[in-house]
Amino acid sequence: MRTAFVDHSDRFPGSGDPDKRARLAEAGRPSHVTSYGVTFPTDLPPLLPRMRGALVNNDYEARETKAALRVVQRGDRVVELGAGMGYMSSIVSVNCAPSEVHAFEANPAMIPCIRRVHSENDITNVTLHHALLGETAGEAQFYVREKFVASSMLPDPAEDVIDVVTVPVRPARETIAAINPDVLICDIEGAELQVLPLLDLSRLRAAIVELHPQYIGLKGVQTIFDAMNKAGLVYNPKRSNAKVVTFSRVD
Secondary structure, three states: OOOOOOOOHHHOOOOOOHHHHHHHHHOOOOOEEEEOOEEEEOOOOOOOHHHHHHHHOOOOOHHHHHHHHHHOOOOOEEEEEOOOOOHHHHHHHHHHOOOEEEEEEOOOOHHHHHHHHHHHOOOOOEEEEEOEEEOOOEEEEEEEEOOHHHOEOOOOOHHHEEEEEEEEEEEHHHHHHHHOOOEEEEOOOOOHHHHHHHOOOOOOOEEEEEOOHHHHHHHHHHHHHHHHHHOOEEEOHHHOEOOEEEEEEOO
């Protein structure tokens, strides 16, 4: 059992909160928590107490995690849209032995956090891309919210926005085609409606998508299903749970 943890916060400015670290130490809280064999520093700015507890109990992003652990196979090339704090890319890398993972994240505040998590876990097969995907190359506004998982390209609800940043946009179809992934994992807070129909999904073996009907509506959900079905991917009920849906290619 691992009893000592490395601390790479100094390598990635912005990935640690010294005041938070001091408070946690004073309260007797651990410097790191572990989930599915991956350690996460508890002084990460976005890591809230309930999230720490969920990580310890293997309950964080539970539906998406269970799907990914069952779908991703050894040697796969994986694309993750919406990397967050580096959770899913790390879990997949450590547990599924993919050949490579390409993680896309728009929120600049998350980039050092992701890099630190990867570094402290000796993860070397993940390529991190600070970018959005769109129809053409350019720039777009990204709305950062206090609850980082709710940050998105959508301006509403406006009262939760704490910052608006300009993020580079890469052409979606060409960018993903160049990676040629076997599996796509997507959790991008409603932007799935704009991004997924732009992609050539026909080469995927599987796609795991967290739907956000509160933003895209049932018509948007139908659009996602239609895009997947057109590419030969069908809804897989055994690998789906509520809003986290898995699409698999029929052999």
